Amino acid sequence: MERTYIMLKPDALKRGVAGEIISRIERKGYKIADAKMMQLGEAILKEHYAHIADKPFFPELVDYMTSGPVLAMIVEGPDVVQGMRILMGATKWEEAAPGTIRGDYANCTTENLIHGSDSVENAEIEIKRFFGK
Ligand code: UDP
Ligand code: MG
Numbered sequence: 001m002e003r004t005y006i007m008l009k010p011d012a013l014k015r016g017v018a019g020e021i022i023s024r025i026e027r028k029g030y031k032i033a034d035a036k037m038m039q040l041g042e043a044i045l046k047e048h049y050a051h052i053a054d055k056p057f058f059p060e061l062v063d064y065m066t067s068g069p070v071l072a073m074i075v076e077g078p079d080v081v082q083g084m085r086i087l088m089g090a091t092k093w094e095e096a097a098p099g100t101i102r103g104d105y106a107n108c109t110t111e112n113l114i115h116g117s118d119s120v121e122n123a124e125i126e127i128k129r130f131f132g133k
Contacts, residue, residue, distance in 0.1 A: 003033065003074055004081045005126035007115040010068035012105075018071055021101055021114060028087055030077035034131060037069045048129060057110065064110055072130045081123050084116040 006025070012018050022032065045062050046053055052061070075084060089100025092109050096102035106112040117123035127133065 001076050002078060002080045002120065002123075003076045003127065004084050004117045004123040005115070005130060006073040006075045006084060006117075007130070008071040008073070009111070009113055009115060010064065010070060011111040012113045013071060014068055015105075017105060017113070021105075024087060024101060025075060025084070028077075028083065030075050030080055030083070032073055033076045034074040036072050036131075038072050038130070039069050040065055042066065044129070048126070061110055074127055074131060081117055081120050085118065088114050088116050 008018050008021060012021055025032065042062055045065050049058070049061065052058060077083060087101060089096035089102035089106075091102075091112065093102065093106045093112065096106060096112075098104060101114055102112045117126050
């Protein structure tokens with residue numbers, strides 16, 4: 001069974017919509033295989049977001065991602081990496097279609113509620129990074 005790394009970002013928990021987002025994941029037929037609350041620090045974020053660490057918005061992203069706990073999850077299902085990316089919606093708020101998590105809940109690009117791995121290979125790297133397995 002394929003698995004992916006999903007993370008509910010601090011705004012999802014602050015706004016109290018974590019349950020609604022998890023319901024959408026479960027309703028799609030995916031299984032929450034593991035979950036834990038984490039307070040992230042700058043070091044793990046520099047690793048996790050290495051592909052954008054040189055962008056001008058990176059300091060703002062670190063401030064946001066360290067502003068409160070995240071809910072780290074391993075989600076399982078058939079083709080779940082691609083399926084979760086579709087369920088999440090596009091990164092940019094203005095491109096995230098209604099009906100997607102970001103399209104329905106996000107009104108800016110930084111605070112976009114949820115992270116999901118972008119490839120099967122990265123899913124395994126990220127699961128190892130956050131769960132050590
Ligand atoms: N991000 C941002 N501004 C941008 C692009 C991205 O603040 O112009 C943030 C946003 O929270 C996004 C994260 O950086 O989810 C990681 O960016 P990536 O391109 O990997 O998008 P994702 O895979 O999360 O859709
Ligand atoms: Mg990404």
